[in-house]
Amino acid sequence: MLNEKEREQLRAALNAEKQRLLRNAQEGLAFSMNRERNIGRDSIDESMEEELFSTELRLRDREKFLLGKIIGAIERLEANTINECEDCSEPIGVKRLLARPVTTLCIDCKEEREREELSQSEMHRGGGAASGDGEAADEAGGGEET
Numbered sequence: 001m002l003n004e005k006e007r008e009q010l011r012a013a014l015n016a017e018k019q020r021l022l023r024n025a026q027e028g029l030a031f032s033m034n035r036e037r038n039i040g041r042d043s044i045d046e047s048m049e050e051e052l053f054s055t056e057l058r059l060r061d062r063e064k065f066l067l068g069k070i071i072g073a074i075e076r077l078e079a080n081t082i083n084e085c086e087d088c089s090e091p092i093g094v095k096r097l098l099a100r101p102v103t104t105l106c107i108d109c110k111e112e113r114e115r116e117e118l119s120q121s122e123m124h125r126g127g128g129a130a131s132g133d134g135e136a137a138d139e140a141g142g143g144e145e146t
Contacts, residue, residue, distance in 0.1 A: 002083055006094050010082065014074050014101050021067045028060040069102040076104075085109050 002010070076082040083092045085106040092106045105113065 001080075002094065002097075006098075007077065010077055010097060010101050011074070013098070014070055014077065017101075018067065018070045018074070021063050021070070024063055025060065025067075028056060066102070073102045 073082060076084075082101075083094070083097055084090075085092055086104045087109040088106065090106050090108075092103060096103060096107055103110070
């Protein structure tokens with residue numbers, strides 16, 4: 001069970017990150033709405049601008065995914081379940097929560113998942129199929145980050 005000081009530290013960290021992501025979302029919206037579409041530019045300039053815009057959209061999509069995880073962590077904090085591992089129901093260490101407040105797994109369960117992902121990745125590579133690891137899936141917004 002977390003003490004009140006630890007809960008406040010987590011709450012402050014989660015709310016600060018939530019506010020940062022919301023500010024970034026507003027800036028991203030303003031960026032996309034205020035894009036200039038100059039006529040008469042050469043194709044290289046247009047291609048470069050489209051690539052930058054595409055990168056900006058991917059970044060915003062990842063931040064949207066993280067925002068959902070932060071909201072979930074805040075809900076778990078309010079329900080006093082933020083330090084409960086979703087796999088084994090054992091307590092998640094306070095240091096781990098402070099380092100990664102959106103985590104949902106204890107260190108043992110996270111390491112086990114990473115070992116499973118590694119073995120699956122190696123199995124796919126052995127068969128000639130390329131496969132990303134858990135971190136790549138995480139960063140793309142599709143992984144189960146903890």
